[in-house]
Amino acid sequence: MIEVDKQLTVSLIEELERQPGGQIRACYQCQKCASGCPISFASDWLPSQIIRLILLGETREVLSSRAIWLCLTCSACTARCPMGIDLARVMDVLRQRAVEEGLAPAATPEAVFNELFLKSVRRHGRVYEMGMLTRFKLRSGALMRDVEKFPTMVAKGKIALLPPRGGDRKTVREVFDKVEKKK
Amino acid sequence: MKYAFFPGCSLDSTARDFRKSTEAVCGRLGIELEEIPGWTCCGSTPGHATDATLAVALPVVNLLKAEKMGRDVVTTCAACYSRLRAANDEMSHESDVRATVDEATRSQYRGTVRVRHLLDVLVNDLGLAVIRDYVERPLAGLRVACYYGCLLTRPPKVVAFDDPEHPVALDRLMATIGATPVEWPAKVECCGAGLSLTSPDVMRRLAFGILQMAERARADCIAAACPLCQSNLDLRQPESVRAAGSGLSLPVLYFTQLLGLALGLEPAELGLSHLFVSARPVLEKIPAGAMR
Helix, strand or coil, X not given: CCCCCHHHHHHHHHHHHCCCCCCHHHCCCCCHHHXXXXXXXXXCCCHHHHHHHHHCCCHHHHHCCCHHHHCCXXXXXXXXXXXXXXXXXXXXXXHHHHHHCCXXXXXXXXXXXXXXXXXXXXXXXXXXHHHHHHHHHHHHCCCCCCHHHHHHHHHCCCXXXXXXXXXXXXXXXXXXXXXXXXX | CEEEEECCHHHHCCCHHHHHHHHHHHHHHCCEEEXXXXXXCCCHHHHHHHCHHHHHHHHHHHHHHHHHHCCCEEECCHHHHHHHXXXXXXXXXXXXXXXXXXXXHCCCCCCCCCEEEHHHHHHHHHHHHHHHHHCCCCCCCCEEEEECCCCCCCCHHHHCCCCCCCCCHHHHHHHHXXXXXXXXXXXXXXXXXXXXXXXXXXXXXXXXXHHHHHHHCCCCEEEECCHHHHHHHCCCHHHHHHHCCCCCCCCEEEHHHHHHHHCCCCHHHHCHHHCCCCCHHXXXXXXXXXXX
């Protein structure tokens, strides 16, 4: 049963319309975005449907969907929309809101990955891939995935075993903290 | 020609060969790359998917450092390119995000440092005529599927130095070094990006689609311009091909590796040994040691 949430919808539409490319009411359902979306085959909603659902007030459905996490921000939709809607940017806002409202499905791998990536950046100033991948595997339970590749990756010098150095960690940490405080 | 070089995190890890070949090629062509001291992560996709302010602040930290160097920035990573350009765009007009970034970085950066991708610099700054003069081993007979991916070409207003649906910069570069760029429909199709780690079955289907199209166009190899694209098409080629029940095998090289071969550089200098799918078929195809 899809529920209409007026307050959430109104505040979301207002937030979107404050941004360049966020005028989703301009959408006339031409389906160019849907036709070019590379992940549509795996998704619960097409990008055109996401826009329509928001305008119909069914924001909870959108914010708890798989679609917004499968979205790769490849921006094919943005590049093609005849009304200049920046759908990739809209998707970013939806992802941010989904996490803020606690509506993202529990343990959404993409959300977990994003969190760990940024934690790694805050800590090292640059991404420590090894550290992040290990934590991701532990959190997601996909412990054995890619394990067979690991020796070859090391042999081919495709993965740095030690944390990165040389990045201005201090400034990065300050930035993270100040942005967090502002929220 | 001097630039402030922003390598990005992957160039010291999974895209080590991209760094090697970039530095070798720029060295040979007289493009001076001065690495931005203390550079830090641009935030990539996790940044903009999580927080709009952080997504701009992280690139701005680096743009401020580049501003001090008084040089234009050049980067080879498509994601870093996209994020640095997007940050410039955001900082050039007033907004709540800009105000918070100003506060967080204790500065008033207004998007003034130019950010370029290496492909753009090679084709439009250095120029194809100059590159042609440096070619020592034309890659004659090598059919190359030029793969641009998403972030180099979209959104057009922010990043494009080429047509977003049918770019030709890389094709022209490959033609200049003697190779034959093939016509194929997957030039700007998405490789699956970060889904390789989070939802790999989706990525595999996307990656296989691209590989298959290149094969159908009778390409000998794919030329990639992004570390994640190259990784999804090369490191993850065996699993993507297996998932599709196919037996195809196609070398996927960084465009700088192909360029380097044409400039007469050795495979070792270009990091060819880092490739998962061997570049041997490419090396066997090009006339060995042909001097002009």
